[in-house]
Amino acid sequence: MAPLLNAADEAEWFGAITGLAETWGFDKLLVAMLPRPTIRLEDAYVRSTYAPTWRDTYDRQGLVHIDPVVTHCATRATPLIWSPDIFKTAQQKSMYEEARSHGLRAGVTLPIHGPNQEAGMLCFVNDHNPTDAFWRHVDVALPNMMLLRDLVIDTSQRHLNTHAQTLLPKLTPRERECLKWTARGKSTWEISHILNCSEAVVNFHMKNIRTKFGVNSRRAAAVIAAQLGLIDPG
Numbered sequence: 001m002a003p004l005l006n007a008a009d010e011a012e013w014f015g016a017i018t019g020l021a022e023t024w025g026f027d028k029l030l031v032a033m034l035p036r037p038t039i040r041l042e043d044a045y046v047r048s049t050y051a052p053t054w055r056d057t058y059d060r061q062g063l064v065h066i067d068p069v070v071t072h073c074a075t076r077a078t079p080l081i082w083s084p085d086i087f088k089t090a091q092q093k094s095m096y097e098e099a100r101s102h103g104l105r106a107g108v109t110l111p112i113h114g115p116n117q118e119a120g121m122l123c124f125v126n127d128h129n130p131t132d133a134f135w136r137h138v139d140v141a142l143p144n145m146m147l148l149r150d151l152v153i154d155t156s157q158r159h160l161n162t163h164a165q166t167l168l169p170k171l172t173p174r175e176r177e178c179l180k181w182t183a184r185g186k187s188t189w190e191i192s193h194i195l196n197c198s199e200a201v202v203n204f205h206m207k208n209i210r211t212k213f214g215v216n217s218r219r220a221a222a223v224i225a226a227q228l229g230l231i232d233p234g
Contacts, residue, residue, distance in 0.1 A: 004151055010159050014047050020148055024141040026124035028104060031152060033112055033120030035164040038224055040214075041065070044120065045163040054102035066091050073111035073121040079146070081138060082107040083130050106130040108138055110149040118160065122149045168228060169212035176231055178205045183222040183233035
């Protein structure tokens with residue numbers, strides 16, 4: 001595990017993870033994490049050795065929203081061993097058939113629930129049939145895989161932070177002012193007087209802010225902005 005702990009950059013970090021997975025018999029690996037709960041599934045931090053054609057199909061068809069592995073990781077903490085019977089609906093069965101054609105036949109997925117509300121999964125996959133021998137192999141390797149999962153959570157922070165920065169809403173100076181005063185409990189009328197503008201202008205900025213944050217209320221946007229360090233709530 002030392003190469004993972006001492007990795008100088010993201011490429012070396014991910015290389016250490018994939019190297020360990022390969023020693024345990026899994027030639028394909030995926031790390032997927034949401035740095036914070038407000039990030040959409042489509043914007044997750046993802047690094048994998050899956051076939052690019054499969055990743056493109058998965059993203060283009062929005063399969064993250066029907067994938068039973070994703071659903072399991074969102075609601076459970078226990079490992080999930082892949083088997084054909086977890087793919088229940090016609091869409092899920094079709095997805096699994098397509099995945100198998102890209103060498104993703106048998107796998108183990110470990111849910112990620114980090115100390116800073118990170119959420120995601122670590123998947124170890126190969127093209128073996130999920131036979132009794134595969135299950136016995138998993139039983140032996142699973143403790144090391146779970147230790148690696150915990151180390152991935154602890155060592156991923158700088159990579160997650162870099163990714164999260166690219167997703168931050170781009171606010172204008174006036175939008176930041178509106179959010180700051182909203183966070184301090186000011187009404188539209190009060191903000192309009194503070195900023196020396198009309199209430200209609202404040203409402204215009206607030207509408208743009210809600211759109212950028214993907215929320216329905218200015219209060220929710222102000223809370224998120226404060227959490228992200230975009231404003232000083234005072």
